[in-house]
Amino acid sequence: MSRKSGENKIAKLISRYENMLNSNTQSFFDSHEFEDIADHYIEKGLLGEAMGSMEMASTQYPFSANFLIKKAQILTILERLPEAEKTLDIAESLEPSNPDLHIAKGSILSKKRKHQEALQHFHKAQNFSESPIDVYPFIAFEYQCLGRFQDAIKYLENFLNNEPEDDIAIFNIAYCFERLDAYNDAIDFFKTLIEKSPYCEITWYQLGLFYNKIKDYKQAIIALDYAILIDECFTAGYHEKARSLTQLGKTKEAINTYLLTFAFENATGYTYLKIGLCYKELSSYKQAIRYFTKACHEDPQLSEAWMEIGLCYEATGSIEEGLHYIKKAVNLSPDDLEYLYIQTKIHYKTGLYNEAELGYKKLIKLGCESPIIWMEYAHLMKKLNETKEAISLLKKGLEHNKNHSELLVRLGAYLFLDGQEDLARKYLHMANTINPEINIQLFNHIPSLQNNDDFNKLLNFK
Structure with missing residues (x-):
């Protein structure tokens, strides 16, 4: 069945079900239809409607464990875990070998951070299931939570060998490789996965990410180009490619790559910020300020953009004007030590010694214990003829x-x-x-x- 015909079938089913409710009549639905109705409402976030459909299903099929399990899943989403557990206990009395039952129980235990107990249920589900490989992502996730990333990788590899385009599994295995700093192993894995499924942009993207991590930026760009070729709207590929180009010193190409994203997504403060940083790298401060200003307009809380405007003005000799923007950045991120240090240095540079002294005091109060802070603060005190304070x-x-x-x-x-x-x-x-x-x-x-x-x-x- 095509995706479109499947959607039409679900739409007709939902229409028939809702017409029944609106007319306050009774209609018969087979068990699979009730499950499709519940899944539709869950996907739409209409959990009350999903629960209602399961209540009705239970009246038509009072000895079906599946509807109790589905009800428990909804209760779990609603964080009503005790009710979910009681419902699953009833389902277990009806069908103790139902794999979905043990997946639901394992999911609740996982939410409670009882990962070892969750694993026991997921392994039971694996043993009872006609398709045990479908349980592998659940098992892998518990191993991730336990910090056993190599075990997680083993299950995700087996799963992806059968489902090579599963986005969540791809992201999770990438996370595990990253936590192990196993960048070359990740590259080898994704290259093998691409041989199985060469038209998955997510896999090419992850390959590009790991090439970037080992600083092989040329290979990263090749991989990211394939991701973009497969899906020209895949903006994450453009952003990562631009980052690779920046690392290679191809700053103008990076700017053009960032600009391409505007054809597929609304401009964001983050993208304008990155373009501004490229122009700053080229010492094109006027253009840099233009894009940093756009970034501030799109996202007024983006403190880095305000800071960069200030630094650009400082670089062009307009220190006092720059200080205005730097203060704005510090106000947005008052506990950012780097921002506070930059502001303190500029206060000193412009002769605002009282403000500089307050800056050094705050840096120390926030836990900055770098030798340079103590030396600069002491130098300031010495300049103010406070030699004993400098010594202290x-x-x-x-x-x-x-x-x-x-x-x-x-x-x-x-x-x-x-x-x-x-x-x-x-x-x-x-x-x-x-x-x-x-x-x-x-x-x-x-x-x-x-x-x-x-x-x-x-x-x-x-």
Whole structure:
């Protein structure tokens, strides 16, 4: 039966069923028709109607386990698990070897995160089923939940050998390969699967993804081109191909590839953002800002687009104008450490030292313990003639970054400038022991110390 004739048959069945309900009459439906009616309503999200059809089916077929199982499946979707379990217990008393019964029981146990018990029921379903391979995706999913990805792959491979175009199984096996970092195994598997079913765009797409993961971007583009050739509306293929082209430095081609997606889907903030990033890579800041602005218009909550506008303005020397957009990005993502750090750096660069100090304080409060944060914050305090505070900050930085040579040497230098020569000597020698070249970095930071005789004596330079 063709798909169209099948849809027409279901439409007529639903019409007959609903006419019966509207006229408050009784009509006979065979058991398969009742199951088709319930499945139709479930697919449409009309769970109340699906439940009603099963209640009616149970009155016509009171000893059928299938309708009880279907009712339990609906109850499971509605998260009414205790009712579903009681219904399945009744079904089990009628037909204990029904494979759908054990699939339904396993699904409930899976929802409860009782994956080992769920597996027991799925294996029972496998043993009772006339088509045991149909149960393999359920078994594989439980193994995924248990972190047993190799076992999951085994079942998914067997399933896909029989159903090579099942989208969900393809995505799940790709997920398992990725969790195992088994990128080459994934490539080998998908190439074999393509030999069985060469016209499945999802398989070509996954092959392209894994080629990208091993940085074989040329092979990725070949695979993605096949995905697009099979289905020209498959926009995910265009996006991934554009990413591959970007990695190869073919930025203009990447832009054109992103633009092709607009023929098949509505423009999104994400796509405009990616195009803007390409123009930024080309240093075409005016065009980049244009597309980042489009991204903000499509998705005002897309903080990355606001940030990129600010960075483009900064790159062209319009720092104060850029700061406006950077603040907008930080307001949208206040806990994003990278955004906050960029804003703090620009506050310092534009002489907004109080704002910069607040930025460093917040970075530390949010758990940023990178040595560069402590050094920059201390440098700011030193610039504000708060040398003792700078020293205190470097000491705190060392608590989080033991024996970091640059923190040590800066602490030694600040102690020297504060007149604490004995302590300065201690930290300077510790730094030099760890990294004998560290003084060069220090002199880049504080050039005046390079010709300071007292400081050089402290270092035994003279």
